[in-house]
Amino acid sequence: MVKLAENKHYSENKAVERFPVPAKVYLPLIQHLGKACNPEVKVGDTVSLGQRIAGVQANVYAPIHASISGVVAAIKECPHPVLGRAKAIVLEGNGLEEDKNFTLRNRQEVESLSLVDIRNIVLEAGIVGMGGASFPTHIKLNPPRQLDTLIINGAECEPYLTADSRLMVEKKAEITEGIALIASRLKIKEVYIGIEDNKPEAIQAFSGVPGIKVKVLKSDYPQGGEKQLIRNILGKEIPRGKLPFDVGVLVQNVATVYAVYEAVFKGRPLMERVVTVTGSCLKNPRNLLVRLGTPIKDLIDFCGPLREEPAKIIIGGPMMGIAQYTDEVPVIKSSGGILLMGAQEAKTLEEGPCIRCAACVRSCPVGLMPCQINLASERALWSLTKEYGAGDCIECGICNYVCPANRRLLQTIKRAKLEGARA
Numbered sequence: 001m002v003k004l005a006e007n008k009h010y011s012e013n014k015a016v017e018r019f020p021v022p023a024k025v026y027l028p029l030i031q032h033l034g035k036a037c038n039p040e041v042k043v044g045d046t047v048s049l050g051q052r053i054a055g056v057q058a059n060v061y062a063p064i065h066a067s068i069s070g071v072v073a074a075i076k077e078c079p080h081p082v083l084g085r086a087k088a089i090v091l092e093g094n095g096l097e098e099d100k101n102f103t104l105r106n107r108q109e110v111e112s113l114s115l116v117d118i119r120n121i122v123l124e125a126g127i128v129g130m131g132g133a134s135f136p137t138h139i140k141l142n143p144p145r146q147l148d149t150l151i152i153n154g155a156e157c158e159p160y161l162t163a164d165s166r167l168m169v170e171k172k173a174e175i176t177e178g179i180a181l182i183a184s185r186l187k188i189k190e191v192y193i194g195i196e197d198n199k200p201e202a203i204q205a206f207s208g209v210p211g212i213k214v215k216v217l218k219s220d221y222p223q224g225g226e227k228q229l230i231r232n233i234l235g236k237e238i239p240r241g242k243l244p245f246d247v248g249v250l251v252q253n254v255a256t257v258y259a260v261y262e263a264v265f266k267g268r269p270l271m272e273r274v275v276t277v278t279g280s281c282l283k284n285p286r287n288l289l290v291r292l293g294t295p296i297k298d299l300i301d302f303c304g305p306l307r308e309e310p311a312k313i314i315i316g317g318p319m320m321g322i323a324q325y326t327d328e329v330p331v332i333k334s335s336g337g338i339l340l341m342g343a344q345e346a347k348t349l350e351e352g353p354c355i356r357c358a359a360c361v362r363s364c365p366v367g368l369m370p371c372q373i374n375l376a377s378e379r380a381l382w383s384l385t386k387e388y389g390a391g392d393c394i395e396c397g398i399c400n401y402v403c404p405a406n407r408r409l410l411q412t413i414k415r416a417k418l419e420g421a422r423a
């Protein structure tokens, strides 16, 4: 664990605001771990808000939905925040915001839904892990064994980011409903929510909620990693290559639980999310509820004017996020933050060759060799990256942080994980 400067003060007290409906959205066909979707619409088609527009025959995937109503303007390669470029469906809005695709359910109707029903709703809603992992949630709701414990991840240990923290304060009732839904259908008896001690409002919000134990965690990095959370809350270790399921635990991020609530009670697929837009370059850092596919340029303009030209634009936080080459990339399901760093803050240093110091190996909290995965990933040797355990990487970014050669370790490991899962 490392202690980092938090820099959450820019936005931690800013209530979530709804970002205006964008005129155009760019919805990549791959926004999840698993197989890329295929378009289910063609150029010129009219689509309505929340309509499913892409999917695929596969076990591991999550369908994509129209985040605005309008017309399919193009299906083409576009900037992608993780992959650089990827095929996307481009929608041009028509201003109609009907809710005809949403099935509201009252409590009685929800209570009659089985685990299989909930899983199908979650699958059809395209929900993935919104803490950054992007793993399809319906699969996590199909554990291979009976689980004892549900841990809700409210740690939000990345510096600068405050989206989850605001969600916990402002959507406590909905998150509590989502937690109860998951715990009851999976017959899980013990439920914890892990929150770092730098979020007193969120801790207070969940203190005293029946059936949920609040575990206050030290604000050290990477407290929010699944394995770290399980170790620090339950004292259980997950062996290399194993998953939380193997020790009887399910971990879900607060934003994911909120998305499950929205899908089950309101019939709304995953088509928007809360994004922290922050950093020293911005005059007005904010937490925004944003339609997926919105170009980050629109959000930056909304939070401007700029105090200075950003030296680095990162999607995500400074540790786990990915530096972008263009501000035309869209918000996708895993984009919890947009960070604009000034020259001083970004310390943009040239990437050098690996000097074999092994600092990354010594620091990796899950015992990987980031330098080796990096080299294999740069050569597109996806089976080798798998062999080196890229899939176990929790994307904490500590290897980047400690590397004296400024190697882009995390970026290449993330790529290896996505490519490995697609292979």
Ligand code: SF4
Residues within 6 Å of the ligand: 363, 364, 365, 366, 367, 368, 369, 370, 392, 393, 394, 395, 396, 397, 398, 399, 400, 409, 410, 413
């Ligand atoms: S490889 Fe890097 S990013 Fe992945 S878990 Fe290890 S230190 Fe963290």
Ligand code: SF4
Residues within 6 Å of the ligand: 353, 354, 355, 356, 357, 358, 359, 360, 361, 370, 371, 402, 403, 404, 405, 406, 407, 409
């Ligand atoms: S920390 Fe950087 S320079 Fe050192 S071994 Fe790892 S990749 Fe190479």
